[in-house]
Amino acid sequence: MIMDSKAAIKYLCGLSGVSMAELVRRRNELHPTDKTTQQNLSNKLSRDSLRFTEFIELANCVGYNISFEPNNADNKKLIESAENLTNYYDYHNKNLTKKQYELFDEMKDVLKDILKTLKGETA
DSSP states (O other), rough: OOOOOHHHHHHHHHHHHHHHHHOOOOOOOOOTTTTOOOOHHHHHHHOOOOOHHHHHHHHHOOOOOOOOOOOOOHHHHHHHHHHHHHHHEEEEETTTOHHHHHHHHHHHHHHHHHHHHHHTOOO
């Protein structure tokens, strides 16, 4: 879903139950020497002139992080890498201590779960 910064900030505020006034108060706590007002924030949001760093900061103020996920085209590379690692663990599990084998086995299980997710299968 693509939305402008105003809609995104209002959406995050709604999810977290934080008003715009509370958002501004929290933001000002982080920057006591560079305070803003609710009107100033509303103007930036209306003009869609919020900087990306400001957007990230505001999202953090209401308890959210911004993250990036690979698009489907990149999933093929990730799947290939995870499959290669799984094969590597299968091939190199000889001559390992019991602890190393257990660790490799756990890592392989994690990789299998990642592969299921990337392929759209249920984990």
